[in-house]
Amino acid sequence: MDTFRFQPGETPVLLSIPHVGTEIPPDIAATMTDDARAVPDTDWHLDRLYHFAPAHGVGFLKAVQSRYVADLNRNPAGTALYPGADNTEICPTRTFDQAPVYKPGMEPDAAEVERRVEVYWRPYHDQLARELRALRDRFGVAVLFDAHSIRSEVPRFFQGRLPDFNLGTGDGATASPALVGRLMNVVEAMDTHSHVLNGRFKGGFITRHYGHPDENIHAVQLELSQVTYMDESPPYGFRPDLAQQVRPALERLVAVLVEWAWQNGSSRRRPVFG
DSSP states (O other): OOOEEEEOOSSSEEEEETTOOOBOOHHHHTTBOHHHHTOTTOOTTHHHHTTTGGGGTOEEEEESBOTTTOOTTSOTTOOOSSTTSOOOOSSOSBOTTSOBSBOTTOOOOHHHHHHHIIIIIHHHHHHHHHHHHHHHHHHSOEEEEEEEEEOSOOTTTOSSOOOSEEEESTTTTSSOHHHHHHHHHHHHTOSSSOEEESSSOOOOHHHHHHOBGGGTEEEEEEEEEGGGTBOSSTTOOBOHHHHHHHHHHHHHHHHHHHHHHHHHSSSOOOOSOO
16 A cells, blocks of 8 residues: 655755645545545645656655545644644544544544554655655755645634745744745745745644754745635636746745755755756
């Protein structure tokens, strides 16, 4: 059973897409509500939106299973990302719209949560950790770009409409200020989309756990408002007309990550092809 898809790259940058998966194993699906089996809180189409990444030499790692099976961007110890706020669990029990994920009495117990961590959560993180170490050892630096998306309006988590581009670095702890400054130059130059740094979304478990600039591993999360590239209501269709407006900025962000990594690594730059 595959729990992730991985393609190595030829630069120090790795793209992680942990919430794009939609598969639910049959035994787990049998315990879920109809609402949950429709996986409404998926980071829809992000692999399609970032299709340009391999051409920049960027490797990618993406989930296969839905976040409802096991949320790859949560701490398995249960530590809240945002203390005092409404947080989702590693095995979510409510959708973003507060609908139950499980049929009455069929919520996962502690043993089932632990099983899912081992079967679905840990393989992704083992691969992520291995690749970041390999990139750092090969190039002298590794940069993780953790890509997410969410509906532009989710009252459970924030009031009003979310900015379009939400960059998160754990309040500055997970990436070099110089790198973040270059990324902000990209989003600040946009005249069509709004942006914020370390606003409502400061980076999830992945960004905060793996981003260690003192060890030459840098991590940045982008939470992209889904209204910028897709229909936010079922059937959640991809909108090429919108995507072509937002993709140039995404490609510039990735290009900045790659260029900064080459400039700050210890290995001589290697060609992407050939």
